[in-house]
Amino acid sequence: MRFGYIGSMKVKPGHRAEVAAVLIEAADGLRAAGCVLYLVTESATDEDTIWVTEVWESKEHHDASLQMPEVAAAIGKVMPVLTGEFTQQQTNVLGGLGI
Amino acid sequence: MRFGYIGSMKVKPGHRAEVAAVLIEAADGLRAAGCVLYLVTESATDEDTIWVTEVWESKEHHDASLQMPEVAAAIGKVMPVLTGEFTQQQTNVLGGLGI
Numbered sequence: 440m441r442f443g444y445i446g447s448m449k450v451k452p453g454h455r456a457e458v459a460a461v462l463i464e465a466a467d468g469l470r471a472a473g474c475v476l477y478l479v480t481e482s483a484t485d486e487d488t489i490w491v492t493e494v495w496e497s498k499e500h501h502d503a504s505l506q507m508p509e510v511a512a513a514i515g516k517v518m519p520v521l522t523g524e525f526t527q528q529q530t531n532v533l534g535g536l537g538i
Numbered sequence: 539m540r541f542g543y544i545g546s547m548k549v550k551p552g553h554r555a556e557v558a559a560v561l562i563e564a565a566d567g568l569r570a571a572g573c574v575l576y577l578v579t580e581s582a583t584d585e586d587t588i589w590v591t592e593v594w595e596s597k598e599h600h601d602a603s604l605q606m607p608e609v610a611a612a613i614g615k616v617m618p619v620l621t622g623e624f625t626q627q628q629t630n631v632l633g634g635l636g637i
Binding site: 442443445447459462463466467469470474475476477478479480481482483484490491492494528529530531532533534535536537538 | 541542544546558561562565566568569573574575576577578579580581582583589590591593627628629630631632633634635636637
């Protein structure tokens with residue numbers, strides 16, 4: 440079953456666009472690693488929060504991606520401007536439209 | 539800018555698969571209403587929770603969809619087996635992979 444992930448991260452004030460750009464740039468390389476969806480959004484009500492929804496071929500694909508040099512580099516780039524407040528939900532993908 | 543929505547709903551014990559099936563069936567009709575993504579997932583850690591991530595052409599498209607007879611019917615069908623506990627996030631879609 441496809442694995443899903445829904446997470447939020449809080450950025451230090453004024454850094455949201457920069458963090459989103461890094462995440463979107465990194466997403467390109469994820470397809471070959473088994474990523475089906477990597478959706479980057481910003482909260483419409485909190486100007487310092489980013490929400491990401493991901494779908495992967497499996498949880499193993501997701502977990503392995505965290506070891507990719509590009510992913511590690513992207514994490515290293517944004518970490519200094521995050522506040523350290525995260526939420527995360529691991530899910531099983533059931534279906535729907537556009538996926 | 540495309541409008542996004544990330545929401546969770548809690549179901550009464552034993553009703554998750556039934557609610558997910560109704561949501562997935564209803565998703566088919568949403569494309570013509572401006573829905574780009576309607577991703578139905580179940581929590582991997584809480585057996586009574588469903589997470590939905592949506593992308594719409596605009597917030598107006600999303601809001602208008604709530605008036606569609608099919609959507610109203612789906613809501614009416616699942617409401618009796620939901621606990622009434624919801625979370626919701628409205629977002630602006632920035633980009634990523636697979637969307």
